Amino acid sequence: MITLAVDCMGGDHGPRVTLAACRGFLERHPEASLLLVGMPDALSSFSHPRATVVAATEVVGMDDPIEIALRKKKDSSMRVTIQQVKDGAAQAAVSAGNTGALMAIARYLLKTLDGIDRPAIAPQLPNSKGGATTVLDLGANVDCDAEDLLQFAVLGSALVSALTGNESPSVGLLNVGEEAIKGSETIKKASQLLRKAANSQDLNFYGNVEGNDIFKGTTDIVVCDGFVGNVTLKATEGVASMIVDFLRIEYSSGIFSKFAAIVSYPVLKALKKRLDHRRYNGAALLGLRGLVFKSHGSADAVAFGHALDRAYDAARNNLLDRVRARIAHAAPLLARQEPAAADAAALHV
Amino acid sequence: MITLAVDCMGGDHGPRVTLAACRGFLERHPEASLLLVGMPDALSSFSHPRATVVAATEVVGMDDPIEIALRKKKDSSMRVTIQQVKDGAAQAAVSAGNTGALMAIARYLLKTLDGIDRPAIAPQLPNSKGGATTVLDLGANVDCDAEDLLQFAVLGSALVSALTGNESPSVGLLNVGEEAIKGSETIKKASQLLRKAANSQDLNFYGNVEGNDIFKGTTDIVVCDGFVGNVTLKATEGVASMIVDFLRIEYSSGIFSKFAAIVSYPVLKALKKRLDHRRYNGAALLGLRGLVFKSHGSADAVAFGHALDRAYDAARNNLLDRVRARIAHAAPLLARQEPAAADAAALHV
Numbered sequence: 012m013i014t015l016a017v018d019c020m021g022g023d024h025g026p027r028v029t030l031a032a033c034r035g036f037l038e039r040h041p042e043a044s045l046l047l048v049g050m051p052d053a054l055s056s057f058s059h060p061r062a063t064v065v066a067a068t069e070v071v072g073m074d075d076p077i078e079i080a081l082r083k084k085k086d087s088s089m090r091v092t093i094q095q096v097k098d099g100a101a102q103a104a105v106s107a108g109n110t111g112a113l114m115a116i117a118r119y120l121l122k123t124l125d126g127i128d129r130p131a132i133a134p135q136l137p138n139s140k141g142g143a144t145t146v147l148d149l150g151a152n153v154d155c156d157a158e159d160l161l162q163f164a165v166l167g168s169a170l171v172s173a174l175t176g177n178e179s180p181s182v183g184l185l186n187v188g189e190e191a192i193k194g195s196e197t198i199k200k201a202s203q204l205l206r207k208a209a210n211s212q213d214l215n216f217y218g219n220v221e222g223n224d225i226f227k228g229t230t231d232i233v234v235c236d237g238f239v240g241n242v243t244l245k246a247t248e249g250v251a252s253m254i255v256d257f258l259r260i261e262y263s264s265g266i267f268s269k270f271a272a273i274v275s276y277p278v279l280k281a282l283k284k285r286l287d288h289r290r291y292n293g294a295a296l297l298g299l300r301g302l303v304f305k306s307h308g309s310a311d312a313v314a315f316g317h318a319l320d321r322a323y324d325a326a327r328n329n330l331l332d333r334v335r336a337r338i339a340h341a342a343p344l345l346a347r348q349e350p351a352a353a354d355a356a357a358l359h360v
Numbered sequence: 361m362i363t364l365a366v367d368c369m370g371g372d373h374g375p376r377v378t379l380a381a382c383r384g385f386l387e388r389h390p391e392a393s394l395l396l397v398g399m400p401d402a403l404s405s406f407s408h409p410r411a412t413v414v415a416a417t418e419v420v421g422m423d424d425p426i427e428i429a430l431r432k433k434k435d436s437s438m439r440v441t442i443q444q445v446k447d448g449a450a451q452a453a454v455s456a457g458n459t460g461a462l463m464a465i466a467r468y469l470l471k472t473l474d475g476i477d478r479p480a481i482a483p484q485l486p487n488s489k490g491g492a493t494t495v496l497d498l499g500a501n502v503d504c505d506a507e508d509l510l511q512f513a514v515l516g517s518a519l520v521s522a523l524t525g526n527e528s529p530s531v532g533l534l535n536v537g538e539e540a541i542k543g544s545e546t547i548k549k550a551s552q553l554l555r556k557a558a559n560s561q562d563l564n565f566y567g568n569v570e571g572n573d574i575f576k577g578t579t580d581i582v583v584c585d586g587f588v589g590n591v592t593l594k595a596t597e598g599v600a601s602m603i604v605d606f607l608r609i610e611y612s613s614g615i616f617s618k619f620a621a622i623v624s625y626p627v628l629k630a631l632k633k634r635l636d637h638r639r640y641n642g643a644a645l646l647g648l649r650g651l652v653f654k655s656h657g658s659a660d661a662v663a664f665g666h667a668l669d670r671a672y673d674a675a676r677n678n679l680l681d682r683v684r685a686r687i688a689h690a691a692p693l694l695a696r697q698e699p700a701a702a703d704a705a706a707l708h709v
Binding site: 137138139153154185186187193194195196198221222223224225226227235237238239241242243244245246247248249250251252253254256257258261281282 | 595
């Protein structure tokens, strides 16, 4: 039986949303059980034979600095949730809390896996093929070198194989052009490393991809550093909401347009559903000795339910074992060379 | 009188599009004249009292490597067009040709301005305020340091002041969060430099902005390195076309939807217009000793006409003098420090 630990206090809405999502989750998955972590008073309304409350006396705020979350709030619901994974009481943790705090606490408690220097955040974005593209890293690591990008590719491949059953998901390296000669020095070096990894059957490396390929669904996975990933994600959210706002304004700008809006309702509803990031909620924190999933802070019960489902699928399909197996297979490539003089600047020494 | 030099052979469509745009331009601007650069046979159909054909015997192809364009095709329409600016026969050059070749030739012939290490490409993107956000650099420079980002901010400020009359356009530094402590080492250093430049009245620095701020129109100018800029631009184009494709599919998926599409036609047309990059066509190549504007290769006559208008506005409003004046004012900050040991890695030494 798979057990998930849920930070019921996290996110913008707390138990009102998380508990509703937990109830739906338990109904959908008769084989699963939950550890509901939070202040007992806030969770007392919930009762289910496969749910157990685990008490925590503190809550990490959405604006709490990482240091406060990590050093001061040692009995926070977020920390206690991750502790359940560390103790083996749960196979995965889910939280909608502050991303920086979640990553810091997860890293501190669980540690990174051997062969991995930096954990990554891997969300999924909808693509034109009707599926999702997994992009990593999205925000955890702002200065990445080529070896980090190779590690992200290995981690992402394990995630996608666990979630979709595709044992050889394709990996694209985000670049300014498809040609191998393009890009920064880091990207060129990463391209070489990924090609080596493809030759040794560690990865299914497609080659360089460009920004629009994320949404075309050219590859199953797109690898980039956390700075580029974060900026790109936010820019695309910005464009999408500009378009949706624009449609709303245009459709309410006159009687004729309002009529058009009513007639178009099914189309606009389908568009909204298609762009709905709730369907893709639940980003994996990869590279740790335990499974942790991050929900959007603003998630509603539907979205938080998707994050729970994703964590459940990952645990059920042994994501952690898959990650370990892929790291072991790629070990000769992942072993970071001792920095030569010329490389010293590019490495995190 | 302002004279523009136009590479009539460049772009996906060549003279068919460029000449149509030139005719429209001459009608709109009775004070302007044009030098039409290209193969005389291809341009012989065009006759106008304020247009003169300048012969060139070669054309740079959209896929020509930079070396071929620069070293072999010495009588290309692109090169002859830029030569007109160098010779003082025209105040600005416009081409829809291959971006890499255009930048290389422009840089080779015109040279960069004192105080500027790397020219930048600065397009405008539509924002929710109904205006445009100028973003630079978009693709010319993949490895940028903090000083490059400061130079881009100065160049972008001159451009926006020339095109809009706003003498103090706001500048945002693209980052992974608004807080000054966030971002890579390069970004943190750039943030300090930009703050200094604001203190010395060289810039109107707003602070850090995130990817979605480009489309919110939070600042007039957004500064980033060419890698991030290129990936972001392409990703946002990818999202926008995914949405438009999706609407098209949904609206043609049944009789009811087709009816909705007909009723919605004015709204969809307005959306298309709003997202139409033709209205924003014409990216400035900044930091050179002459004005060069790059049109999208796929531009039609309307789009190419916008690029001509933009070049005309820039020339008419003395963009080059404005750039020089801003560089002179910011000279103490732009003077690159001799690299100290710790900085050597970050500098292009």
